[in-house]
Amino acid sequence: MVCGCSILLKKLAETTPYTHTHVPAGVCAPMIEMILPVFKLGALALKSICKPIGKRIKKEAGSNPNFRQSIINLAQANHRLSTNIQRQIYGQATNAKIRPLNEEKAVQAAADLLGEIFIFTVAGLGITFEVQRSSRSEARKEAARKEELEVIRRRQDDLERQLEDLKQTLAQQTRPMAVLSLRLPSGSIGNRTIYA
Numbered sequence: 128m129v130c131g132c133s134i135l136l137k138k139l140a141e142t143t144p145y146t147h148t149h150v151p152a153g154v155c156a157p158m159i160e161m162i163l164p165v166f167k168l169g170a171l172a173l174k175s176i177c178k179p180i181g182k183r184i185k186k187e188a189g190s191n192p193n194f195r196q197s198i199i200n201l202a203q204a205n206h207r208l209s210t211n212i213q214r215q216i217y218g219q220a221t222n223a224k225i226r227p228l229n230e231e232k233a234v235q236a237a238a239d240l241l242g243e244i245f246i247f248t249v250a251g252l253g254i255t256f257e258v259q260r261s262s263r264s265e266a267r268k269e270a271a272r273k274e275e276l277e278v279i280r281r282r283q284d285d286l287e288r289q290l291e292d293l294k295q296t297l298a299q300q301t302r303p304m305a306v307l308s309l310r311l312p313s314g315s316i317g318n319r320t321i322y323a
Contacts, residue, residue, distance in 0.1 A: 169253070173246045173249060173250065174246070176245075177242035177243075177245055177246055178242075180241070180242055180245055182238075184198065184234075184237065184238040184241055184242075185234055185235070185238050195234065198233070198234060198237035198238075198241070199230060199233040199234060199237065201237050201240065202228060202232075202233035202234070202236040202237035202240065203227050203228060203233055205236065205237075205240055206225070206227070206228050206233075206236065207225050210225050211225070
């Protein structure tokens with residue numbers, strides 16, 4: 128039985144470095160290029176961690192008969208499920224009897240399966256943590272943007288009030304000038320200067 132996770136890790140390790148040609152405009156390419164090697168390194172570290180876990184599972188299976196039987200049952204169930212799925216995909220008869228794995232292959236398959244479950248659990252937790260961290264960061268940025276908008280709105284309201292006050296003051300100051308110019312007949316000022 129081939130580990131799906133090990134195939135994924137091999138393909139990931141064989142991929143070429145990310146280039147700028149795949150990045151749409153406006154995306155920070157250096158950051159993406161920096162994250163990808165870290166992801167590869169993390170995947171390699173997980174793969175390295177899973178090897179001792181698999182060995183430990185095999186060792187426990189040899190010493191504890193209850194644990195051995197439970198992982199053999201798990202491996203046999205996984206074998207039946209994957210064989211039925213493969214048969215359905217290839218259009219073969221699914222009602223044919225599936226030959227069970229021998230005990231050593233079942234223990235190996237269970238160790239591989241538990242290693243993959245461990246890898247995907249850790250990866251899932253890592254992704255969940257990253258998404259939550261990113262959403263918290265976005266929430267902080269959004270709060271800062273809202274606060275900045277509120278400051279701008281308050282400033283605009285203050286400027287509108289000041290403008291209205293200036294208009295009223297100007298209107299009050301120009302009204303006596305208009306009244307004064309209406310009271311004096313034109314040409315009657317002569318050489319005298321009138322101050323308002």
